[in-house]
Amino acid sequence: MDEKALVAALRARGETVAAAESLTAGLVCATLARVPGASAVLRGGLVVYATELKTALAGVDPELLAEHGAVHPEVAAQLAVGARVRCGATWGLGLTGVAGPAAQDGVAPGTVHVGLAGPGTHTVRTLALSGDRDLIRTASVRAAFALLGEHLA
Numbered sequence: 385m386d387e388k389a390l391v392a393a394l395r396a397r398g399e400t401v402a403a404a405e406s407l408t409a410g411l412v413c414a415t416l417a418r419v420p421g422a423s424a425v426l427r428g429g430l431v432v433y434a435t436e437l438k439t440a441l442a443g444v445d446p447e448l449l450a451e452h453g454a455v456h457p458e459v460a461a462q463l464a465v466g467a468r469v470r471c472g473a474t475w476g477l478g479l480t481g482v483a484g485p486a487a488q489d490g491v492a493p494g495t496v497h498v499g500l501a502g503p504g505t506h507t508v509r510t511l512a513l514s515g516d517r518d519l520i521r522t523a524s525v526r527a528a529f530a531l532l533g534e535h536l537a
Contacts, residue, residue, distance in 0.1 A: 385533025387415050393536040394425035394475075401532065402427040402471030404442040404463035406454065406480040407496065409433050411525050427473040432463065442466030442478070453489040455480050457508040460499035464508075468501045475502040475535075477528045483517040496524045500531050507531070 385393070394401060403412040413429035416422050430441045435454045438444040443466040444459055452458070463478025477500060484493030494513040500506070509531050513520045 385529050385536070387419050387529060390529050390533055390536070391416060391419040391422050391425055393533065395421065397536065399474035399536075400425050400427045400472075401475040401477065402429055402467040402473035403477040403479065403528070404430040404432055404438075404467035404470075405478075406432055406438065406463070407483045408479050408521050408524050408528075411521055412477060412479065412528055415525055415529075427471040430463075430467055430470065438463065438480075442470065453491070455482055455488060455491040455495060455497065457497045457499075457510055460497035461501070461506060461508050462499070464499035464501035465506070475500065475532055477532060479524055479528055481511070481520070481524060483520045483524075485517065494520055496520065496527070498524065498528045498531055500528075500535065502532075502535060505535055 410431045432438045444462040460478045464476040468476025481496030482488045496511040499508045
């Protein structure tokens, strides 16, 4: 689902979304905000590029980060919950991964985890993407929109 369809679907349902973004650094929210009428559904976002901000702003368990690092499926899940709770949204998206060009903490570039938290829903999708930084970040946003779109259909 693209950003226009996502905004329309959320508006039709009277629901909202927020994001906690690491590798995308605000691109989810910026992409949604380009759509006229997005203010009715986009609550806000947390840019948690630095690892310690994942805990300070989004409430990710610091022990999880210490044990597994910032690029882990459960981190994406907790980011999604943090975005939803801290921004007061119906739906929360959490994105963490490695855009490259180098590996991070032994995790290969293109490894991305997208979390979704919403009414009765807590799920994570793991992606193995290829391309340069821009392609990986853009594909991560599209994957987040697709995951949310599946739950709105």
